Amino acid sequence: MSHVDRNYDHLFKVLLCGDSGVGKTCLISQFTDNQIRRSHITTIGIDFKLKTFTVQGKRIRLQIWDTAGQERFETLTAQYYRRAQGILLVYDITQDATFGNVTKWLRNIEENAVDDVKVTLVGNKLDLDQQQGQRQVTTRKGEKLAKQHKCQFFETSAWSNTNITEAFTGLTEQILNSAEQRIGSERSESKLVLTSSIKSSVQQEPHGSSWCCG
Template sequence: MSSYNYIIKYIIVGDSGVGKSCLLLQFTDKQFYSGRELTIGVEFGTKFITVDDKQVKLQIWDTAGQESFRSITQSYYRGAAGALLVYDISRRESFEHIPTWLADVRKHANPHTTIMLIGNKSDLDSRKRQVTTEEAKRFAEENDIPLFMETSAKSAENVDEAFVKTAEKVYEKIRAGIFAGNETSGIRLGPTQNSALSEESQAGCCSS
């Protein structure tokens, strides 16, 4: 698709094995591979969505969760308009590490980056759950994380919604003029928006 209004950059962060790559694959390709290998460094995916009648191209960077790749992946935080913090609802340790991931995002990403907390693997038997929905909601509220959702990369539950809801929040900030539109904001104008702005400026200069 060559006609789109905005490019928005996302990052997905969290411990290894929480399902970050599976979320990305489910969102972009509608597929689930249970035997996926751990991400080495970063993986990348794109998808077009519609927000408020605007065509948006999401560029999504899926970062490795291993400590050994921390310094490499942190460079991808810069210029991210959206950040998905992912934990596994059946692995309490992955939830307990979320404050560290959150601190990394707030240190290295744009101060206006929209953050969503995601509890993945909601399809698992409730007996395997180690983190309650209420506890995660409370953490999000106490840490000024505006968005929270539980997802299943396996069943696709709430996967599209997680990416789209984040984009809607980013778009609200674009409309409010919070982002300057430069590279560090994680937002770039697409060809459609550029041509619209060009037409507006030409109309403005010729109307006087």
Template sequence: MAYAYLFKYIIIGDTGVGKSCLLLQFTDKRFRPMHDLTIGVEFGARMISIEGKQVKLRIWDTAGQESFRSITRSYYRGAAGALLVYDSTRRETFNHLARWLDDVRQQAYPNMSIVLIGNKCDLTHRRAVSTEEGAQFAKEHGLIFLETSARTAYNVEEAFMNTAREIYKKVQVGAFDVSNESNGIKVGYDGGNTGAQTTAKRRVGDAKKPSSCC
């Protein structure tokens, strides 16, 4: 199917926070209660619409185990956005967020859009991290924040869509060099309409003029 843009982004966070379940819920609209641990990196894809433009999302689901961190890091630079996920029933996964965030900000493209996700919010009887704590962490680090439930699908659509909209806004203002696909964005053809591609190329050209901002 034709698309105006392809956005690549990653899902990161500790093992067992529900990264694969979030991706499955978003791409297939289903929940798998028992899920094998991700080995290395897996990915899913889905087509969405933003402001009338078809946008293809290619989402890398990364392993949370320490032994795979070097593999995970290699995918940071090729992504335009990230979902940073913790498990709201396990405080240690929240405590590790700063380390994940440092990692991604050191390795990734500076304009990457990052959304903080507090998953498993449906398990209220087991909650270990309050909504306020998650919101405060996001505020302190300049992140978008949402609580989700991969089991009930609560806010799952919004999590992925908010990331995509944030990336799209940055594309429109020229914050990404869309001529360089290593930044996680590819310009395509929207049903034969090359307007998006032409506009993107024009912005890249403008960005190279001496008078433009870096």
């Protein structure tokens, strides 16, 4: 199927992980459907949504996987790490324990994901700090941890739709840049192999041959 037929240039798989209740499903709902989940429904195992949008002039389709945060589902979700080109690791800025568990999630990513996976750290529920002062995890803590692990960092709110598009777009840009660099490298290698093959064929042509016509 051609790019025109499928109406997008790249398909990327993005995984959301983090403790249960940090707002992963709400972030996805706001990004894909512009809707707020007003009641909390715990994700069981794995769910996913699709979103097609334009990044750097390319039509990108994201397959966004929503994982359950409970420990009993970790074995089930481990296989999805290996399929993901990007991961949004989410914690709740009003629950310090969810930030403390980020280290565990980063370890899961390191053990199960591909080597060049792109990771963005997200501190969610920013509206509860802005409106109700419930913050337990400072912005500086989040920025510091993200810097240590060389990943992007955003604070978001599904309720007020703050920085959600920016977080998904920032992650997608990293994946896209990596993919296009890889494609460019593969094309260069193919061109080099083809050039070498042509040169080899030319060198093997017999010289000084003569033709007679009778």
